Amino acid sequence: MSIHTPTTRQFKANATAAMADANIQHAMRSTGTGFVGKRASARAALPEFDALRDAARDMKNHVLSHLDLYLAQYEAKVVENGGHVHWAETAQDAREIVLDICRKAQTKQVNKGKTMISEEIGLNEYLEANGIRPHETDLGEYIIQLRGETPSHIIAPAIHVTVPEIDKLFRETHTHLDPNRDLSDLATMLAEARAVLRAKYFDAQVGVTGANMLIVETGQSVIVTNEGNGDLSQSIPKVHIVLASLEKIVPTLDDAATVLRVLARSATGQEMAVYNTFSSGPRRPEDPDGPEEYHVILLDNGRTGMLGTHFQDMLRCIRCGACMNHCPVYQAVGGHAYGWVYPGPMGAVLTPSLIGVEEGGQLPNASTFCGRCEEVCPMRIPLPGMMRHWREREFERHLYPKTVRWGLKGWALFAERPALYRLATRIAVAGMSLFGRKRGKFTSLPLAGGWTKWRDFPAPQGGTFMQQIKARGR
Amino acid sequence: MSARELILDRIRRANGAAPGREAATAAWMRGESGAAPRPAQGASQGAARLDQFEAKVIAASATLSRVSDAAALPAALADQLRARNLPAAIRTGSDSLFRGLDWGGIERSEGPGRIEEPVTVSRAEFAMAETGTLVLASGPDNPVTLTFLGETHFIAVRAEDVMGGFDDLWPAWRARGLNPRTINMVTGPSRSADIGQTLQLGAHGPVAVHVFLIGG
Numbered sequence: 001m002s003i004h005t006p007t008t009r010q011f012k013a014n015a016t017a018a019m020a021d022a023n024i025q026h027a028m029r030s031t032g033t034g035f036v037g038k039r040a041s042a043r044a045a046l047p048e049f050d051a052l053r054d055a056a057r058d059m060k061n062h063v064l065s066h067l068d069l070y071l072a073q074y075e076a077k078v079v080e081n082g083g084h085v086h087w088a089e090t091a092q093d094a095r096e097i098v099l100d101i102c103r104k105a106q107t108k109q110v111n112k113g114k115t116m117i118s119e120e121i122g123l124n125e126y127l128e129a130n131g132i133r134p135h136e137t138d139l140g141e142y143i144i145q146l147r148g149e150t151p152s153h154i155i156a157p158a159i160h161v162t163v164p165e166i167d168k169l170f171r172e173t174h175t176h177l178d179p180n181r182d183l184s185d186l187a188t189m190l191a192e193a194r195a196v197l198r199a200k201y202f203d204a205q206v207g208v209t210g211a212n213m214l215i216v217e218t219g220q221s222v223i224v225t226n227e228g229n230g231d232l233s234q235s236i237p238k239v240h241i242v243l244a245s246l247e248k249i250v251p252t253l254d255d256a257a258t259v260l261r262v263l264a265r266s267a268t269g270q271e272m273a274v275y276n277t278f279s280s281g282p283r284r285p286e287d288p289d290g291p292e293e294y295h296v297i298l299l300d301n302g303r304t305g306m307l308g309t310h311f312q313d314m315l316r317c318i319r320c321g322a323c324m325n326h327c328p329v330y331q332a333v334g335g336h337a338y339g340w341v342y343p344g345p346m347g348a349v350l351t352p353s354l355i356g357v358e359e360g361g362q363l364p365n366a367s368t369f370c371g372r373c374e375e376v377c378p379m380r381i382p383l384p385g386m387m388r389h390w391r392e393r394e395f396e397r398h399l400y401p402k403t404v405r406w407g408l409k410g411w412a413l414f415a416e417r418p419a420l421y422r423l424a425t426r427i428a429v430a431g432m433s434l435f436g437r438k439r440g441k442f443t444s445l446p447l448a449g450g451w452t453k454w455r456d457f458p459a460p461q462g463g464t465f466m467q468q469i470k471a472r473g474r
Numbered sequence: 475m476s477a478r479e480l481i482l483d484r485i486r487r488a489n490g491a492a493p494g495r496e497a498a499t500a501a502w503m504r505g506e507s508g509a510a511p512r513p514a515q516g517a518s519q520g521a522a523r524l525d526q527f528e529a530k531v532i533a534a535s536a537t538l539s540r541v542s543d544a545a546a547l548p549a550a551l552a553d554q555l556r557a558r559n560l561p562a563a564i565r566t567g568s569d570s571l572f573r574g575l576d577w578g579g580i581e582r583s584e585g586p587g588r589i590e591e592p593v594t595v596s597r598a599e600f601a602m603a604e605t606g607t608l609v610l611a612s613g614p615d616n617p618v619t620l621t622f623l624g625e626t627h628f629i630a631v632r633a634e635d636v637m638g639g640f641d642d643l644w645p646a647w648r649a650r651g652l653n654p655r656t657i658n659m660v661t662g663p664s665r666s667a668d669i670g671q672t673l674q675l676g677a678h679g680p681v682a683v684h685v686f687l688i689g690g
Contacts, residue, residue: 046513046515055510056510143669226665274662289617
């Protein structure tokens, strides 16, 4: 099976397996605390942070409701700078455009900066099937490419991989080096990867990057990184391809600044990422470096279908990862359990939009509705509300298993009839307190095995909630 | 219909054709609506601004030294190279700042970055005290590859080019009429936490960044 084939339908089984996987559990324990604390400190250090989030939300809402106009202006500016703009309706269209550019450049190798869009369209497998070798250069992406995996976090793709696993992987892959070399120091491992990848930057004719933003005012694409690999991938080869989804538009340099002020703080807790690079077009006649060709591929892949629906707000997402860093479900199961490209709360909302509710409909159930994702989202995306919409659609389309549907229907039968509900709870409470009187708790209960398997259920005391409220005279 | 037309058509149908949409985007592009708050952190002035810039550069794991004027740059660089046990050979672009100086015992070559560059030197067009960020403009004066291929990257910036933050950077940038192929904002040396979730400096870009603040 292709690594790109979604396993979203098996979310429950994936999650159970992840919770039993010692490596994933080890990695997840250290993840959450780091990102969460750093974001909190960054927020506390900037009194205007929440007001900037409001401004970022309002700016993006304005963009989305004028997206047709801004895209046309952006395109004109890119062309004015000497670049090319390609429009891709589907993942397949985008893959073919990339392949076509690579063939014209007569390259057998492509260097890649980190891009989630490339994961979304399954670019690596497609290029390989067509005789072109893609080299991931972001360290985390490099590690998972060698392992034949997809990212498990949108900004820390190899977060699930332990140090001993990387040690083993490097020894198996970097066979030109002494097999008995000492890799016990993390710095040595980093230096080894740096040296191996440094050579690759000079081999490829084509570099592919994503884009954090596309600026209408200047026709620039923006990448935000810490490693510098994206910049090397786009500066050294003859051709630079920018893979961007079409909602990445921001109108002006000032609007880009608003996003940058909330992006890194929300992602890693940095005030600024190390590299924020604004690129416009191919090298100029006087330039001693930079690509000779500059292409932007604008990917739709279902996004225009979200405009004007309950899910439009999701198009404000700037891919910082804060929602998954703060999500109790993500922290328990890791990113791979979600079964496709985008994990965590943002993935639970976006995935059904992009690959359909039949495939992705399980993911919006991966939520406790604790609301932390919405609380920390720099773009104030109402993620829990949208997950609730997906659950409703999944139910309407009869996609839930029969037991769940019957259970919900049975519940609704009582919940919609208050008198019947109160009668039933009175009988249940009376029965349970009678049978549980002796021990004060139950170690097993019919229909509640999921609870009593792990902990006892206390026997009710003093009547139902409604009876107690009434007795207090409220 | 082309993919472009199909996509734009779907967006138009979702967004409607209310009158005044063009006017709304034009007003936004002129900066007449949607003003974001201006953080106090990006509005420091004078000596306090330079102090803030220095503190933020250091917070980003880079280092900084102040030199009285451009003429003092070669000696300051020579000191740094010795202290860091680096060769007395640098790679720069054709920036007039570098061309106009007597480099003494330092061998200076001009051009884009090569696969091994122990020491590169660039001049930043601007800097921001808000975050300790250097803002470089690519071109023959300061080739973009020097920023990423140098193992140790020295960046010179004039004190008068240190801005408070984004809010005065972009107006100053536009006023100077700059239009390079890339704008490179650099905040400290490259880094990665992809191995063992432990932050390490020196991923693919420079392992060390040192800033010379000229006239500060």
